[in-house]
Amino acid sequence: MNETKNRINQNNLHRAAPIGVFDSGVGGLTVVREIMRQIPNENIIYFGDTARVPYGSKSQETVTRFSEQIVRFLMTFQVKTIVVACNTASAYALDTLEKNLDIPIIGVVKPGAKMAAEVTRNGRIGVIATEATIGSQIYTDYIRELNKNVTIYGKACPLLVPLVEEGLLEDPVTDEIARRYLTELIDINIDTLILGCTHYPLIRSTLGRIMGNGVTLVNPAYETARELRNMLAEMDLLNLEPPRLGGNRYQFYVSDKAEKFVTFANSIIKYGILSARTIPIEQY
Amino acid sequence: MNETKNRINQNNLHRAAPIGVFDSGVGGLTVVREIMRQIPNENIIYFGDTARVPYGSKSQETVTRFSEQIVRFLMTFQVKTIVVACNTASAYALDTLEKNLDIPIIGVVKPGAKMAAEVTRNGRIGVIATEATIGSQIYTDYIRELNKNVTIYGKACPLLVPLVEEGLLEDPVTDEIARRYLTELIDINIDTLILGCTHYPLIRSTLGRIMGNGVTLVNPAYETARELRNMLAEMDLLNLEPPRLGGNRYQFYVSDKAEKFVTFANSIIKYGILSARTIPIEQY
Numbered sequence: 001m002n003e004t005k006n007r008i009n010q011n012n013l014h015r016a017a018p019i020g021v022f023d024s025g026v027g028g029l030t031v032v033r034e035i036m037r038q039i040p041n042e043n044i045i046y047f048g049d050t051a052r053v054p055y056g057s058k059s060q061e062t063v064t065r066f067s068e069q070i071v072r073f074l075m076t077f078q079v080k081t082i083v084v085a086c087n088t089a090s091a092y093a094l095d096t097l098e099k100n101l102d103i104p105i106i107g108v109v110k111p112g113a114k115m116a117a118e119v120t121r122n123g124r125i126g127v128i129a130t131e132a133t134i135g136s137q138i139y140t141d142y143i144r145e146l147n148k149n150v151t152i153y154g155k156a157c158p159l160l161v162p163l164v165e166e167g168l169l170e171d172p173v174t175d176e177i178a179r180r181y182l183t184e185l186i187d188i189n190i191d192t193l194i195l196g197c198t199h200y201p202l203i204r205s206t207l208g209r210i211m212g213n214g215v216t217l218v219n220p221a222y223e224t225a226r227e228l229r230n231m232l233a234e235m236d237l238l239n240l241e242p243p244r245l246g247g248n249r250y251q252f253y254v255s256d257k258a259e260k261f262v263t264f265a266n267s268i269i270k271y272g273i274l275s276a277r278t279i280p281i282e283q284y
Numbered sequence: 285m286n287e288t289k290n291r292i293n294q295n296n297l298h299r300a301a302p303i304g305v306f307d308s309g310v311g312g313l314t315v316v317r318e319i320m321r322q323i324p325n326e327n328i329i330y331f332g333d334t335a336r337v338p339y340g341s342k343s344q345e346t347v348t349r350f351s352e353q354i355v356r357f358l359m360t361f362q363v364k365t366i367v368v369a370c371n372t373a374s375a376y377a378l379d380t381l382e383k384n385l386d387i388p389i390i391g392v393v394k395p396g397a398k399m400a401a402e403v404t405r406n407g408r409i410g411v412i413a414t415e416a417t418i419g420s421q422i423y424t425d426y427i428r429e430l431n432k433n434v435t436i437y438g439k440a441c442p443l444l445v446p447l448v449e450e451g452l453l454e455d456p457v458t459d460e461i462a463r464r465y466l467t468e469l470i471d472i473n474i475d476t477l478i479l480g481c482t483h484y485p486l487i488r489s490t491l492g493r494i495m496g497n498g499v500t501l502v503n504p505a506y507e508t509a510r511e512l513r514n515m516l517a518e519m520d521l522l523n524l525e526p527p528r529l530g531g532n533r534y535q536f537y538v539s540d541k542a543e544k545f546v547t548f549a550n551s552i553i554k555y556g557i558l559s560a561r562t563i564p565i566e567q568y
Contacts, residue, residue, distance in 0.1 A: 002316055004293070050342070051336070051342060051346045052335070052336045058334070058335060058540050059540050059541040061540075062539075062540045063333045134422055157451055158446070158449075159447070161448040162442070162443055163443070165442075166442055166443055172460075173457055173460055173461060176456075176457055177457060192415060207321075255346075256342050256343050256345075256346045257342060257343040257346070260341075282566050
């Protein structure tokens with residue numbers, strides 16, 4: 001491989017530069033996991049805002065301010081692209097972030113919305129997400145841009161994140177709470193359900209069992225990694241260098257309590273997260 | 285009443301100056317409610333850090349940094365005293381805050397610990413609280429300073445706050461989760477249970493039903509208001525002016541989304557919170 005060829009593409013960005021990924025906390029690791037699987041050559045800088053988590057119950061102004069600080073932090077690594085691996089931040093802040101950046105940035109909402117619009121057969125799509133994401137109506141807006149003949153039913157599920165974070169992945173309480181949230185979506189006869197919060201893929205089997213076989217579950221984390229790969233390929237930005245042994249290709253940063261993050265992260269990503277560093281995000 | 289006499293006491297503090305009260309969010313309103321009941325003449329400035337809530341799963345360093353910003357904000361109102369109406373902030377930050385202040389500051393932990401040490405008969409005291417408060421061992425330390433012959437059993441109950449915030453005050457799910465947390469305290473045969481998080485008095489009847497009649501529930505919010513009244517009386521700092529009609533004696537500030545705070549606040553305090561203002565707390 002020609003080193004110079006690999007280094008710079010026509011966009012003046014380094015192919016070997018890392019991808020910046022951020023989330024309010026640990027949920028975005030389900031997106032990182034998909035990126036690792038689908039484009040294993042890439043280097044990743046992950047930031048989880050564990051000092052200010054959660055975002056899903058907070059306002060657009062606050063989530064945007066926090067997201068802007070994180071983007072400034074990620075830019076110090078000369079990242080070639082940024083992935084907003086949080087549905088709430090994608091819903092609230094993506095447009096503002098995009099305006100002020102000269103590198104590509106993608107969120108998790110659009111890829112998930114696109115897949116849902118494609119796979120629905122009866123035109124009834126359910127979205128489960130945080131209060132903020134549901135309140136923003138962003139899934140509805142994106143899906144209806146692509147397909148006018150669908151109806152979207154949003155349902156905020158605020159208790160699912162704490163239940164997942166407490167590790168109650170297979171538990172009668174999580175089952176009961178999920179059933180309460182999903183009942184109206186079942187009654188409406190949706191055939192497609194978007195898991196509109198990065199924690200939800202971790203209880204995918206519970207959600208699938210409640211919804212039944214007739215309902216397709218859409219995981220925006222998976223769709224986002226696919227979209228990211230396509231975008232990098234189109235822009236000639238895929239990293240062509242194979243991973244080096246002993247290289248520090250995945251770096252994890254948090255705003256609070258790195259140890260706790262590492263424990264949770266290692267339960268999601270089997271790759272082995274060696275460490276995470278705490279940084280003072282308010283200063284960015 | 286002599287106006288000059290009311291204004292300044294020997295500590296050079298204004299008797300009619302407000303009391304500053306803060307919490308990570310809405311939980312501290314259970315403390316405000318007790319202050320309103322027990323010393324109704326006082327003016328109160330409340331701050332809830334709704335942009336960065338919760339504190340209970342975060343580190344000492346982060347909680348202390350947040351608390352210091354809030355104290356700087358409260359000091360702009362020339363408060364005569366500060367009440368840390370959050371168990372986690374009391375556990376993690378009170379000592380540091382105290383060192384840098386020339387007005388009295390009290391937390392909710394010491395008054396709760398004191399009452400528990402007094403009321404226990406069999407010397408077995410349970411404490412339920414956030415991860416942070418339990419991890420700090422602060423209740424254990426305070427109680428054992430007062431009474432060496434007791435054993436303290438701490439139990440972190442991270443799901444109770446989200447359940448309360450979702451309004452599931454009387455609900456089989458809250459009952460089931462509370463039972464799981466409390467079972468080991470029942471087995472250990474405690475006779476006193478400290479509700480070591482400001483949200484827990486809102487599910488006091490559920491907790492009491494599970495623990496049974498033989499167990500005394502200690503509400504640090506109530507004990508703190510009592511301690512505050514005694515301290516102000518000793519320091520000659522009680523407000524002697526009766527409330528004025530139309531006066532703005534209770535002021536509420538938050539770091540995010542004032543509307544949502546007001547809804548929750550009005551469900552806790554029947555007094556009628558007219559409004560809350562959002563302020564950029566990171567700038568303090």
